[in-house]
Amino acid sequence: MQVQLHINGKATQLDLPPNTLLVQALREKLQLTGTHVGCDTSQCGACTVLMNGRAVKSCTLLLVQAEGAQVTTIEGLAKPDGTMHPMQAAFKECHGLQCGYCTPGMVLSAVDLVTHYPKATEAEIRELLDGNLCRCTGYQNIVKAVQHGAVAMAA
Template sequence: MTEISLEVNGRPTKLDLPDNTLLIHALRDHLRLTGAHLGCDTSQCGACTVHVDGKAVKSCAMLAVQADGCSVTTIEGLAKEGEPLHPMQQAFHDNHGLQCGFCTPGMVMVGLDIARRHGKPDPATVREELEGNLCRCTGYQNIIASIVEGASKMEGRP
């Protein structure tokens, strides 16, 4: 067992975990933050994407101890209850960038990372950057439109 200290969605957190605990399991099983989904367990689908120190990470491929001392943001950390949705979340809502919703948290989080790295990306850039994030329900058009619109409305917001 190892004690780790994280900042999760802006809150200092300490966890005592077995060394082999994946970040996804620390978030879901120990902190009850179930927005990130475990889809493939092999880092192929991206449903488990969270941000670690501001960068998109597939949390099924990272040990929790590797995040010791880091800041972790999950989908739950984007908009607090009672607040308006984050512009990227709102864009997914407005453009119906989801169907079943299973991949949506990971898509939103990778969309934020795309916006961070590319500013206001065009659809071709988003399409290329989405490689490694899978959706089994849509044709991706609404997801791409959501990310393009969300990025355009972020105005320097993380």
């Protein structure tokens, strides 16, 4: 089945079986392995990407559901010259990661969160990120990173 979409700003055409998940197309066909798989059951958020600017769990979407969409993976978030997105830089500065497995999904969810709720309180950040699980950090530095990232994104 042919599907056309934009991935990290690049027009992409894929010809894959109709039951292909978006995460499979990204990781196995396009080698965009920054999109992780943690649970395969729509719980952990490690597979989060942006689709038309909103965070979605790519293990839960069929590739065909992304027909015509703009998809951004963690590989597409930095500028072409390698300058990190403000939210990536905030995670680095605030030590918002340890093993890093949850981080691509966490960063992309945070970008969606701050884009749509730029003045979110700490409690709202915790609630809005509840679809992304982290087994390492205890979340405190992740929340701090999102708050710093929000300031940087507004600047």
